Amino acid sequence: MLSNEIILLIAFFIAVGILLYNPSKYYGIPAALIFIGVGLFLGNDSASSFAFHNPTQTDLISQLALVVIIFVGGLHTNIKDIKRVFAEGLLLSNIGVFVTTFSLGFFVSLVTPLSIIEGLLLGAIVSSTDAAAVFGVLESKNMKMKYNSDKVLEFESATNDPMALILTLIFVSIIKSAGVEVVYLDYLTFFVQQVFVGCGLSFFLYLIIKYILEKIHFVEEGLIPIFLLCALIVFLKVNDFLGGNALIGAYILGVMLNTVDYHYKDNTLHFFNSISWLAQSIMFLLLGLQINPVELLEIIPLAILPALFLFLIARPLGVFTSYLPMRQPFKKQIFISWSGLKGATPIVFALIPLLEDLQNAELIFYIVSFIVFLSLLIHPFSMEWVAKKTKVLL
Template identity: 35%
Template structure:
């Protein structure tokens, strides 16, 4: 296929993918299912437009896309909303993944006749929830905050556990003499701890750099922000730590600290994450050969494993992992059913392909078919289940700031966003009382998801978000005025 034809095809696929999202919302079909289908249709077995069978390249592309998706998910995470659900989420992301892996491994051993290393390898690949799928589905839901936060943090932090288990059991398959559970546990502890610490450190550095650097054009700030996501993954991987965990933690740290151009930067990463999702699922769809999925053994085995995963492995892992925590049975039922699978299991299924082990193609096809069934069943019925369990919250949706102030060239003024903490000395005072220099202008106040028009008699309250118009060269002066002790 010629270069112009390839570019035309890429543009067509992206255009179709965006427009089919309307079908997704209208018929309650998960968008990622549509994206994967587009890739399968464009692939070798159907139209033959794109002949693609490079598992290693698909793995690389999928990893890059996941970095973008996890980074965007971290930027959307509000720490004060999720910190109370951190312990149960981590329990699900570690203990829960191991339980689900074990249940699927036992089922694979007796249904497929795999040996135990291959069975546990398959269980590890499909044992975790998928951040891309969870973020995508929950973005259109008004589900109870406690439940939504638990699912988001779980999906954002369980990738390290899934990758660790996959690599560990792949080692047992390819090199059983040197594989060791003890060394594996040490490796997991190292990956999690160092990934967390590096994520926090890089997040701190990123916040300081983004807020203090004076770039010639504000259009460079989104690129600078995204660079820290890739740096976080790369540096963590260089230390044999979890790159995915580091990316997620870095983004959470940045999001929950002062950040200039916050809304513009968040919108940029949202667009990048959507593009990454579309591209990733199309590429993974290209890697699949639909004719192989029609193998009766693949179909029957996948259906059996998907049903066991949805109705046995996931509920068991949720109820045992959340047993010490205060969750109602309705919340546990919803969290159990919300264990969506997506890109992560498919990307992990490329590991056996790259390693060239026996049954690698069969494992990949079974994982792919299982993911499709999980997405179709769970993703389609999730909103209905939330209604039936009375877990949807009405009137609690957050109003996002709608001001975009992304200047071109060298701007002489900027709109920045600052949050007034509850202990700030301005709390209880009127705007006219603080003697704000005339060169600075409070353009709006976001309070309790409402926009408050600032006037002289407007009284500051805790956690007010201030949008201030300021000369660019005076941003530091403004910060010193508002936060004299921390500047």
């Protein structure tokens, strides 16, 4: 359990992060960079009585926060926008993640002490883009683009976490069972179970909630968001019991609920916006507190090549491969290749090897953390420039 001291620390740092983020939003600085930075540089001092290092609690809270954030993102997603970019987004969030994972994984095994399977694990962890960071940059810069490029980025970033998480869990399982014959059919079954249970359960719950919202008139506007929040918690517990993927299920549930008209809908969305910000703030802060600044600096010589390979080769390779079945302007593909912002999600996924006590788990964690920080420092400030150079900006 979190101590009173830690709760006070988190509340104080969230307040500091809000005060720093409010003016910085104008410059397109992602919330992840602000809040993780606050936790990293103000709270994570081994000599401080406020130091907090608890990967187990951080992983539990962060996984829950991710589900809430993605659910709220779905609530704000217009299904008409999804239909226009569905094929592109689906290919990027699956084929793109797969190609990025394997290309980066093999490269990492060549330039670091990590084995091929450990490199693939690292590749899977950093293969997805961050929805909160992408939404934040596009909104703060008010970037409207040709060829639905902005909608593609938003849909991809909201849907590629499940594939990255599934690959991460598969590679963790393979490493843990080293020396035992690998039954790849079991991993294929696991993938299918994750996707179909998550999607099926979310659709079933949507039908129930839709019926209730249409048939029952809630006399108090504050009851509806509480009801939906409780429904989301029920979804998480049942989904966990059945072995589905909570991330993809939460997003689909949010998107489908956005199609339902009910009383006090605007107020409900405002409520979930606040919940999403609280979830982001706590998650970013706790993740920052898990990172030791000294170790992060020491990892730079080892992590710089994997980071550059990801940004300049692995991510573009994943994007170009995804677009092979489709005819889209090359300049659009270049822009999307560059705009693969990383955020808190890879750091959350990097906690999984730590919790499983895998060999080299800490090395993977700090390489991932460096890649995330470098992405947050480079991509948000260069996206608009790249959009102008590729002429996809309206």
